[in-house]
Amino acid sequence: MDMLNEHFDLLDVALIRAIPLGGNQKDDSFGWHFTKTGLYTVKSGYHTARHDVVRTFAATGSGPEITPLLASVWRVRCPPNIQHFMWQVLSGCISVSANLGRRGIACDLRCVRCGTDMETINHAIFVCPPARQVWALAHVPVGPNFFPTESVYANVDHFLGQQNPGAHVAAFPWLMWFIWKARNACVFDNIIERPEDIVRVAEGEAAAWQQAQLEEDQVTYPIIPGASEIPVRVATASLPLVYSGYRCFIDGSWKAGDLYAGAGWCCTSVQTALPFLGAKNFRRSLSPLHTEVEAFVWAMRCMIGHDFREVAFYTDCSDLVKMVSSPSDWPAFSAMLYKGDRQANVSVLSTTLFHFGER
Template sequence: MGNFPTESIFTNLDHLFWRIPSEFDSSAFPWIIWYIWKARNEKIFENIDKDPLEVLRLADKEAQLWQSAQSELHNGNHGHVELVTQSRVGDASLDSNFSGYRCFVDGSWKESDKFSGTGWFCTSSNGEPPTMGAANLRRSLSPLHTEVEALLWAMKCMIGADNQEVAFFTDCSDLVKMVSSPTEWPAFSVYLEEFQSDKEEFSTFSLSLISRSANVKADNLARKVRTEPLHITYVNNIPQEWLF
């Protein structure tokens, strides 16, 4: 078993993600595990053998690209804008000490449904009650389109509430890559122009990647509003049975 604490896969995954000593860099572990899983599926379903070293190199490259996207700095006309680097995955990467507002955003998309769902959940550092929103839209072209729409709507809601210092969080890695390198995503240029314009309304802005398990409230709102039969927008007056 090497340095693993037990023979349990789940216990060992917990060890890798959250209990590794701080002197070890565990930031690439999610990509390594994901690419091992992909290689396993290709072997089982397509009879394709992948070189283990090549799988490891690819996973490490993807991890570095993500870190680069997270770390890129932008300077807007109305203050400093930063994409925050986080070395750990999950709730542990969310610092309990923060200023301003935290806004968790998510989109929900299903090909067979009439609507896409967007949701956000916002907390304040000064102890104010959380605010939240859920809205369904005519189904977007793809899940990624819905993620962008969810972020843009959440930004507009924060602007409308005059929340100027906001850290946004998403579990969509492509969304983080997109806003940090907009020229590489020409198909989303209209969305990104709107994003750039809205971003300048904030004195402090960041967008960070978190795990799905750290984004359950926004995910729950987006999924539930997606299945509504009629077009609906909720801000704060969320149905009681939706409240997690």
């Protein structure tokens, strides 16, 4: 420990001490630190190469900060394709006439629908008269100094956050999406869609999607005698009511500022009335995923200690399931998957691990 403090920074010492030591005699191999699996990808290499590059592009226009705004669109409750569309709107990746002209494509820069102003992203989605009519019919207060403004960032931010003026318009992602689809129908198919029809379709799609999410969220909480303080949130279709052997639910707890991480498991069977429980803490690992792996390995050792056979493990970490299914694809975790005694190693590679929950 003294040598670590002498030669490394204190933050690096904490990371070094969190590296698990494997019990196998395998030779060291190269790994890529910039992906969670340890395998190199072109995407991670490109991102790493550009990490220290000075950014020459700066978003123009008044309004909120663009970086937190880009992050907030991924938290909007709507389908992923619409989230991606909103991210493209804020990133300037939409192929409107103004963007095509900057890329050297010869085209009419005027808006196809109104024929007056240059077609920018903000104009196409918010400012163009047909788009402005859609927002007004959707009960969004429209005014010259209120909404929409000349900043696409301010217009999107108008709907984000509980305190923002347009927070009550839950269908705004669908309104943006179908305004853009109506623009494309006009450009490519010469079809003019009425603003009231756009609002009706967008609000209908929003209501249908939100209703579908409510139906998926209707879950049951299995009652475990003597362990009512540990509810397990699972979908009714995930766990069959009739089963043999044992079920072991595992989870890990990791916080960046804590010195220790935690792990716990709850094992049930049809032969016993009360569940078997286990919990422990240990030195904080490198990441939450490392903690999930340690919790899994420790739970398996506990099952071996209890001499339980036919154990099915359940976790809410989908990456852990992928790792156990294909350990060779996760070289960054090879030391953890193969550490400990030989009996536990065989169990790591042959056990059945299921995914449940929301993660």
